[in-house]
Amino acid sequence: MTVYLCDDNIEGLYSAIFRAYADKNTKSRISSLSAMQSGFDTEFIRVESDPARAERVENAVLSLAGRRAADEIETAMRSAEADKADICFSYVKRTLREKRYISRDFAYLEVMPFITLVERVRTERHRFTGFLRFSDRGGVLYARFEPDNDIADLLLPHFARRLGNLPFLIHDARRGRFAAWDGKRAAVFSSEKEISEKDCGDGVAALWKSYFAAADVKERPHPRQQDGYLPRRYRKNMCEFSGK
Amino acid sequence: MIDEKRLIILTQSAKYDVSCSSSGSRRQNVPGGLGNAAFGGICHSFTSDGRCVSLLKILLSNKCAYDCQYCVNRRSNDVPRASASPEEICELVAEFYKRNYIEGLFLSSAVEISPDRTMELLLDTVIRLRKLYRFNGYIHLKGIPNADPLLIQRAGAYVDRMSFNIELPSERSLKLLAPQKSKNAIVKPMRLLSSADFKENARGRGAGKFLPAGQTTQMIVGASPETDGQILRLSQGLYDAFSLKRVYYSAYIAVNPQSRYLPAKSANLLREHRLYQADWLLRFYGFTAEEIVREDGFLDEEYDPKCAWAVRHMENFPVEVNTAPVEMLVRVPGIGIRSAYRIREARRRTRLTFDDLKKMRVVLKRAKHFITADGKFFGEENFGRMKTLLALQETNENAEQLSFLTGNEIEKSVITGEI
Ligand code: SF4
Numbered sequence: 001m002t003v004y005l006c007d008d009n010i011e012g013l014y015s016a017i018f019r020a021y022a023d024k025n026t027k028s029r030i031s032s033l034s035a036m037q038s039g040f041d042t043e044f045i046r047v048e049s050d051p052a053r054a055e056r057v058e059n060a061v062l063s064l065a066g067r068r069a070a071d072e073i074e075t076a077m078r079s080a081e082a083d084k085a086d087i088c089f090s091y092v093k094r095t096l097r098e099k100r101y102i103s104r105d106f107a108y109l110e111v112m113p114f115i116t117l118v119e120r121v122r123t124e125r126h127r128f129t130g131f132l133r134f135s136d137r138g139g140v141l142y143a144r145f146e147p148d149n150d151i152a153d154l155l156l157p158h159f160a161r162r163l164g165n166l167p168f169l170i171h172d173a174r175r176g177r178f179a180a181w182d183g184k185r186a187a188v189f190s191s192e193k194e195i196s197e198k199d200c201g202d203g204v205a206a207l208w209k210s211y212f213a214a215a216d217v218k219e220r221p222h223p224r225q226q227d228g229y230l231p232r233r234y235r236k237n238m239c240e241f242s243g244k
Numbered sequence: 245m246i247d248e249k250r251l252i253i254l255t256q257s258a259k260y261d262v263s264c265s266s267s268g269s270r271r272q273n274v275p276g277g278l279g280n281a282a283f284g285g286i287c288h289s290f291t292s293d294g295r296c297v298s299l300l301k302i303l304l305s306n307k308c309a310y311d312c313q314y315c316v317n318r319r320s321n322d323v324p325r326a327s328a329s330p331e332e333i334c335e336l337v338a339e340f341y342k343r344n345y346i347e348g349l350f351l352s353s354a355v356e357i358s359p360d361r362t363m364e365l366l367l368d369t370v371i372r373l374r375k376l377y378r379f380n381g382y383i384h385l386k387g388i389p390n391a392d393p394l395l396i397q398r399a400g401a402y403v404d405r406m407s408f409n410i411e412l413p414s415e416r417s418l419k420l421l422a423p424q425k426s427k428n429a430i431v432k433p434m435r436l437l438s439s440a441d442f443k444e445n446a447r448g449r450g451a452g453k454f455l456p457a458g459q460t461t462q463m464i465v466g467a468s469p470e471t472d473g474q475i476l477r478l479s480q481g482l483y484d485a486f487s488l489k490r491v492y493y494s495a496y497i498a499v500n501p502q503s504r505y506l507p508a509k510s511a512n513l514l515r516e517h518r519l520y521q522a523d524w525l526l527r528f529y530g531f532t533a534e535e536i537v538r539e540d541g542f543l544d545e546e547y548d549p550k551c552a553w554a555v556r557h558m559e560n561f562p563v564e565v566n567t568a569p570v571e572m573l574v575r576v577p578g579i580g581i582r583s584a585y586r587i588r589e590a591r592r593r594t595r596l597t598f599d600d601l602k603k604m605r606v607v608l609k610r611a612k613h614f615i616t617a618d619g620k621f622f623g624e625e626n627f628g629r630m631k632t633l634l635a636l637q638e639t640n641e642n643a644e645q646l647s648f649l650t651g652n653e654i655e656k657s658v659i660t661g662e663i
Pocket of ligand 1: 308309310311312315316317318319353354355
């Protein structure tokens, strides 16, 4: 069994798919992990990203299955699932075989795992449009969060529309990814820089905490539902839950 | 900025209004403005009672001239009183919104001095927010019964949603428990807001879109003797007459143990939950109130209303998933709109088997007793055993459902009763 190891992004995936087809080795697997357990009959092949080759695969997807399919693949590759690259590979193979958009063919073996990745990423993005917390750092709104999936830049347009002229910085502290807005232009970059923790800081945050505590109907505890809707792992970056 | 003490008083007096939804509006931001509305709504946090926090839900004042028995703010109740100025509310909304704590404002008020005076202050607040703060986030405004229709009309041009609460499911109970309110004082403005002329009129004044997220209402359940059937028929009537977006049900919380007319204990939360589920069936699955309630006028406690209906009508089942119309599929316990849609899409190309359904993540635990797939039946043949199984599964169902929800469905499902 061959495993093609690719970079952890859409270009990496498409480059590896190109290579698998070029090698006539489409029964292989693709992984975006940097380290993998090797079985004694597994052969690992590292595939460098190649923009020109990646584009050829992407164009094939676009012309056969349309923009929607290409967007879904791009979204799925943002997932934190270990085998996402392989799930995408299976989906692309089937798409190229069927020569059409297949995401609504729920009974195909390749579709549900793929759609599940896409939905998880989109769900998490949607959740953080609500759960992200900004604090005012001298005129710049700063939000630190630790999402499961790579979604910082996906949140940018939403907050840019809302906050208009107000500059902000969204910081995925897990990946060292930043999405920035200066009131007019957007930028996305990576940096290992740590931004000092300062709680949500000011008097407004204190009022918010009081509000949150007062709005709770204590006669009706339902923590299981709370946990279902607002996973505990998200809470450490939400000031209403921090003790500080 | 408002001080913490008043903020707490005005929040605690507002929190028993259940609605916190921010859906239904596509209001856009303007250059130099703050905020917009997301059509599906966004939940910003969840309190330990499991409820979504989306809007800053607050009263302008809890100093009430009325004496509604079921309400913490009633005149005769000895509680701390406070009020805030329109400016204080606006400032708080803008600061909370910037930090992404909230999606907007849900503003209401006790009747301080008079209905007109109160409505004026509410109107002042929302105009100030829209005009001075250039705030384009979501605003839900509670209307004050007996206020001048002109004030109500003007407010409708600035806010996304308005609600007048029905409060109690019958006129008789309203008379008994809220003597200063009348059915007419509540229903008349609802009718006004839903009438086309009225909307045109408001538009003619050069204001924005009139109530893009429509009207909702709320009633208290278990404070008075009405049956579930009466309640659901009322809801049905309200949906039909005023094209309401939602009716909210709120299980009575015993805030007035002294009252001769009110139960000493809080009402059963399960009843509230069942009503939401039944309401969902009315709105989306084509059921009527008569179909869902038992002969005694109440909903079953053991199963959700769809399941209870199916168990009473086994002559309709099993249905074959490859051929049943979608309207029938959504009547199968355990199959919701999403699964029905998946089935409809997938069966165009394949003849579906139980394995396919599993792959498609259709939850079969309950559905299997009511369907065949490619002619095969995997349910329980014995009716008595099947009923026991269904009742057992019911207990675990809620927590599991959550994990199937995506995106906007989370907002939608919070107190919607989707089944
Ligand atoms: S009018 Fe009735 S329901 Fe409203 S705040 Fe006053 S007492 Fe409560």
